[in-house]
Amino acid sequence: MINKLIEKIKETQAPIVVGLDPMLDYIPEQVKEKAYEEFGETLEGAAWAAWEFNKNIIDTTYDLIPAVKPQIAMYEQFGLPGLLSYQKTIDYARSKGLVIIGDVKRGDIGSTSQAYATAHIGRIKIGSNEFRAFDEDFATINPYFGTDGIKPFLDVAKEENTGMFILVKTSNKSSGEFQDRLVDGRPLYEIVGEQVSKWGEEHMGNEYSYVGAVVGATYPQMAVTLRKLMPKTYFLVPGYGAQGGTAADLKPCFNEDGLGAIVNSSRGIIAAYKNEKYAEFGEENYADASRQAVIDMINDIKSVF
Amino acid sequence: MINKLIEKIKETQAPIVVGLDPMLDYIPEQVKEKAYEEFGETLEGAAWAAWEFNKNIIDTTYDLIPAVKPQIAMYEQFGLPGLLSYQKTIDYARSKGLVIIGDVKRGDIGSTSQAYATAHIGRIKIGSNEFRAFDEDFATINPYFGTDGIKPFLDVAKEENTGMFILVKTSNKSSGEFQDRLVDGRPLYEIVGEQVSKWGEEHMGNEYSYVGAVVGATYPQMAVTLRKLMPKTYFLVPGYGAQGGTAADLKPCFNEDGLGAIVNSSRGIIAAYKNEKYAEFGEENYADASRQAVIDMINDIKSVF
Numbered sequence: 001m002i003n004k005l006i007e008k009i010k011e012t013q014a015p016i017v018v019g020l021d022p023m024l025d026y027i028p029e030q031v032k033e034k035a036y037e038e039f040g041e042t043l044e045g046a047a048w049a050a051w052e053f054n055k056n057i058i059d060t061t062y063d064l065i066p067a068v069k070p071q072i073a074m075y076e077q078f079g080l081p082g083l084l085s086y087q088k089t090i091d092y093a094r095s096k097g098l099v100i101i102g103d104v105k106r107g108d109i110g111s112t113s114q115a116y117a118t119a120h121i122g123r124i125k126i127g128s129n130e131f132r133a134f135d136e137d138f139a140t141i142n143p144y145f146g147t148d149g150i151k152p153f154l155d156v157a158k159e160e161n162t163g164m165f166i167l168v169k170t171s172n173k174s175s176g177e178f179q180d181r182l183v184d185g186r187p188l189y190e191i192v193g194e195q196v197s198k199w200g201e202e203h204m205g206n207e208y209s210y211v212g213a214v215v216g217a218t219y220p221q222m223a224v225t226l227r228k229l230m231p232k233t234y235f236l237v238p239g240y241g242a243q244g245g246t247a248a249d250l251k252p253c254f255n256e257d258g259l260g261a262i263v264n265s266s267r268g269i270i271a272a273y274k275n276e277k278y279a280e281f282g283e284e285n286y287a288d289a290s291r292q293a294v295i296d297m298i299n300d301i302k303s304v305f
Numbered sequence: 306m307i308n309k310l311i312e313k314i315k316e317t318q319a320p321i322v323v324g325l326d327p328m329l330d331y332i333p334e335q336v337k338e339k340a341y342e343e344f345g346e347t348l349e350g351a352a353w354a355a356w357e358f359n360k361n362i363i364d365t366t367y368d369l370i371p372a373v374k375p376q377i378a379m380y381e382q383f384g385l386p387g388l389l390s391y392q393k394t395i396d397y398a399r400s401k402g403l404v405i406i407g408d409v410k411r412g413d414i415g416s417t418s419q420a421y422a423t424a425h426i427g428r429i430k431i432g433s434n435e436f437r438a439f440d441e442d443f444a445t446i447n448p449y450f451g452t453d454g455i456k457p458f459l460d461v462a463k464e465e466n467t468g469m470f471i472l473v474k475t476s477n478k479s480s481g482e483f484q485d486r487l488v489d490g491r492p493l494y495e496i497v498g499e500q501v502s503k504w505g506e507e508h509m510g511n512e513y514s515y516v517g518a519v520v521g522a523t524y525p526q527m528a529v530t531l532r533k534l535m536p537k538t539y540f541l542v543p544g545y546g547a548q549g550g551t552a553a554d555l556k557p558c559f560n561e562d563g564l565g566a567i568v569n570s571s572r573g574i575i576a577a578y579k580n581e582k583y584a585e586f587g588e589e590n591y592a593d594a595s596r597q598a599v600i601d602m603i604n605d606i607k608s609v610f
Contacts, residue, residue, distance in 0.1 A: 021417075023416070023420070024431070032432075036432055041431045041432030041433060041434045042431060042434065042436070043429075043431065043436050043438065045431060045432075046429070046431045071413075071417055071420075073411070073413060073417045073418075073420035073421045073424065074417070074420050076420065076421065076424040076425075076438065076439075077420045077421075077423040077424040077429050077438055078429065078431075078438060079392070079424070079436070079438035079439065080385060080388055080389055080392065082438070083385055083388055084385055087384070087385065105411070105412065105413050105447070106378070106410070107410065107447065108376075108378060108410050109475060109476065109477040109543075110477060111328070112326075112376055112378045112379070113378075115328070115376075115378035115379050115381065115382045116378045116381065116382075118382040119378065119381040119382040119384070120381075124348075124351070124382050124383065126329070126346045126347060126348065126350060126351045127337075127341055127346030127350075128346060129345075129346045129347065131347070131348050131384070133348065133381065133382055133383060133384035133387070134381075134384065142410070142412065142447050142449055143449070143483065144447055144448070144449050144472060144475070144483060144484065145475055145477055145479065145480060146477070146479035146480055146481065146482030146483055146484070147479040147482055148477050148478055148479040149477065149479070167449060170414060170449070170450055171414065172414040172415060172450055172451070172453050172454065173453055174450065174451035174452040174453040174454070175450060175451055176451065177451030177452055177500070178448065178449060178451055178493065178496065178497060179449065179451070181488040181489075181493065181496065182488060182489070183486040183487060183488060183493075184486075184487070188483065188486060188488075188493070191483065191486060192483060195482070238414075
């Protein structure tokens, strides 16, 4: 899957991923109204609106991008109907040839991580049958448990040619509270990063590992160090745009081959129609605004290379 | 909810929680056969078996215990049907008066944590209606993102009188890899513990905080220090039994008032029928074996006080 992701990045010339985070505030009124008319102001109604919204954004952007990253929390809040929309979004994105990064941030002790790995990037055996529950290509993983929380994800990923992005340095303001604490004179995120790089050696693609890292765009100086520490690790980079990261901030996340990073934007793309810059599109044409925002994001990133 | 949990612990004289982790290997053959006959060897079949298994264990143990802790990963691996069983398990346990600890280990940046908090310990507003998606009383939370990943859980918990247990020192072997790294001469888990204690001051019950900590039974020395650092924090203690923690190891997790900790056992109780000690019950009477294992666990813990 890391090979396919890189191939698609080269093909589209777009090292970006669209974050499909359908918060109710981001979904245009007419989409919600239609959904509520049919399903009522219910979990089903909200979930259907989320799916309709995603589908239209996928339809108008899939030819420009390599991947999408649905954030499962945004679906989980709508309960089971929401998770059905999560699943439909994954299936639909795959039918359009997109790589799917399930932003699930799972992680636990061994046997539990095994179950999460099975759910998201693996297969479950039931009697003599096998099923893929959510069927993402990559999942994001929390490293707090250490190696035996990660190992089951690695084992499953090796068997299935799927992959993961492990949290190293997150994009949020208080990420430093624990991640930046000095351990033997070095910040914890570096220690985690080194470990991610080692885990990654066990599951290599052609040029990069199936085991990537989450490295926030909001901390470019730290990205410089991490890039050196983890040369064969793909970075999934949140924090561009709405969270404050600029194109120039992204540069240290990339290697000299122009690869090594894929930059996420969620709100900046899916809710582009709410941005003054794209107001001319109007709420009705929200998906076209998203397409334009994708084009602008690609050009913005290109401008610093 | 922390007040209710403590009340129930006092009432049952049982500072324990039954971990409802219905892995297929734990579910008796006859339960699976019945489920597969009705639903096939499918996700639905596995999920129904999990629900049936849970229901019987709740029925035979609910009068002895204050709480259950379903591990959502074990349901997530069965996809949407699995998550329906998770929801049914929660609803059924609540109808029996049990406190529900959703073992979800969620955590992310602020807006995403907000969605997780809404999903598990809060309410979502859809149009003019409000819904509780999964409706647990407590959720387990991963602290790697720092304060702004925790704050939304705190805010929701305050509004809803729900609570959380934040990972401090986990029970698994490699938990030390990052959690024990020395920061200014002190292990990271202490730094996290201090922070949990501070967060907890914002949402206090009568004696203890609504913000608890996960502290593994497998590291009793560390529990001694953490108990002192976090006097008003309830500990959710995994690692007893199957993972190697003994009753003596649990003692430092408790305060002198005999409160302050609730000890989880999953496999040791729900799969007791597989243990030689309870073999006389037979696979058919797995739920009775679980009841006996609960009684033995309570007595085992009492023996060290």
